[in-house]
Amino acid sequence: MADTNDPSGMKWRIATRAIHGAGGVDPTTGAVSFPIYQTNTFAFKSAEAGARIFAGEEEGYIYTRIGNPTIQGFEKCIALIEGGEHAVAFASGMAATSAAVLAFCNPGSNVVVCQPVYGGTHSLVNDVLPRMGIEARMIDALDIDQVQDSIDDKTGLVWIETPANPTLKIVDIGRLAEVTSASDVPIVVDNTFATPCFQQPLKLGAQIVMHSATKYICGHGDAIGGVLVCPEDFIETIRNDMRREMGGSMSPFNAWLLIRGLKTLAVRMERHASNALKIAEYLTGHPKVERVLYPGLPDHPQHEIALKQMTGFGGMVTFYIRGGRREGATLMNSLKLCILAVSLGDCDTLIEHPASMTHSTYSTEDLAKFDIAENLIRISVGLEDAEDIIDDLEQGLENI
Ligand SMILES: Cc1ncc(COP(=O)(O)O)c(C=O)c1O
Structure with missing residues (x-):
């Protein structure tokens, strides 16, 4: 399907987006492979410029946990191929998952989880979140008509994985969006198994997509990473509170390997x-x-x-x-x-x-x-x- 939000304005399709979406040829050197900025920190042009960048009055890089051009290249590409506004890269799929949950939950909140899900996700919601006063409400992935009954004013999000790990159950994302439309609880889809090549949950009514980029996006079993694709409304919380302050950022080297993985996805x-x-x-x-x-x-x-x-x-x-x-x-x-x-x-x-x-x-x-x-x-x-x-x-x- 052709969309309009690619950098060229040429309505690229998905394979083209995955190859060129991180950015074009490097304008400084002509490098075709996306440059890796393997640095922890970035020099400011002056003390005043540094203060302006910290205050958000001027664009600029500060420190790689907060932002890095290679990581941003990966984020731009994945947002483009998922058809989302923004993406935030994390050190692993679980770092992205816990960030998504904590972005929308406080003590007293609950999450509705359509089962089954990856074992680590199950353990996070069942064993770790209860210690923080967050309740997990389990629904069979096939009973999505019951999801709305489990949602109340304390529900932070609905979590689904489709196809689900390991039984490959399929959750009807469009139907789920319909049955939950009365509440404004975000639906988060773990799209690791399908990849954006085969399924684009945001177009079906979900609000957030999560990937363990470790898997198909990487493709070669040599880099761990995670990513959340989200709309403008959520970007500040996810990027600043959940990544900058919680600290589970991706490394530039892994972002570089994942950009390379995307090219052949x-x-x-x-x-x-x-x-x-x-x-x-x-x-x-x-x-x-x-x-x-x-x-x-x-x-x-x-x-x-x-x-x-x-x-x-x-x-x-x-x-x-x-x-x-x-x-x-x-x-x-x-x-x-x-x-x-x-x-x-x-x-x-x-x-x-x-x-x-x-x-x-x-x-x-x-x-x-x-x-x-x-x-x-x-x-x-x-x-x-x-x-x-x-x-x-x-x-x-x-x-x-
Ligand atoms: C479907 C799914 N989601 C999330 C994860 C967690 O990802 P990571 O291992 O990158 O933290 C996994 C890991 O196997 C997975 O299979």
Whole structure:
């Protein structure tokens, strides 16, 4: 889709925006690769100029925790491809998540969380926030009509993750925006799994987008980062209170790696998705597999919603292996190509066991309630030849 808010005014599409959105050729040197400003602090032209910059009367850089040109290049690009007004980069996805929550909550507030979510997010809202007097209200991602009933005048925000980690449940973002329209509680969408290439939540009625940039945006498994994309109304609180004062800023080097990652995001996502579909189709009907979950498969319970709000279905595939944890462990221990590791969105295929790894912070009851069973395996399908991934899974499944 063509939009108008790109720097060229030429209505760039998403792959072009992701490549050029951080800024063009460096005007001083002609460098084509975005410059890295690996500095902690910035010299002022005079004592008076420094005072004016601190007072907000003059533009200028002060100190990298507060702002840095490389970090701003990354922020500009991600805001552009998500179709948002502003972006604020953080040291990790969890730093961005906690900043979003604390920006809208005080002691006595509550957050409504559509489950499941990444285990770290679950632990933040269930274990950490209650210590600050902030209550977490859990809703099944499929019961969004109930979200409005959980909202009251103390609700700070509604948090959703779609597709959700690890069960790939899909939340209907447009419908959620409709059912919550009576309140002005912001909807925050963790868009890590879909990326802006496949889903743009702000266009569907959400107010804020969060990314663990560590994942597909980085793409190569070599930089941790997070980002919030938000409207003008929230930028002061998020940038100043939540990042400048709380201090979870991104490093310039990571911002530089993430700008580089963004340049290939669109083409990588196409390959992740086509490989994932092949893996999902291979696993479907395999005698040692009970059930496969991939939003692109017609039998996914929310396939119709996925079709409505996504332009691609991503690179994550989960499946329930026949048997239990032991059979899953045998498979994972037998693999020669797929790497037994958490994280996702890398070039390399990664495989893990959510119940004992990424989602081990869930209680036994919550694991059961949100279908994160002992026999659930999650694959982040990489960019290798799909046939090689399939061959590896085949030899691993034969070992069971
Ligand atoms: C969906 C999702 N959101 C957020 C996070 C947290 O991101 P980070 O590890 O960059 O702090 C993760 C990490 O795995 C994730 O999978």
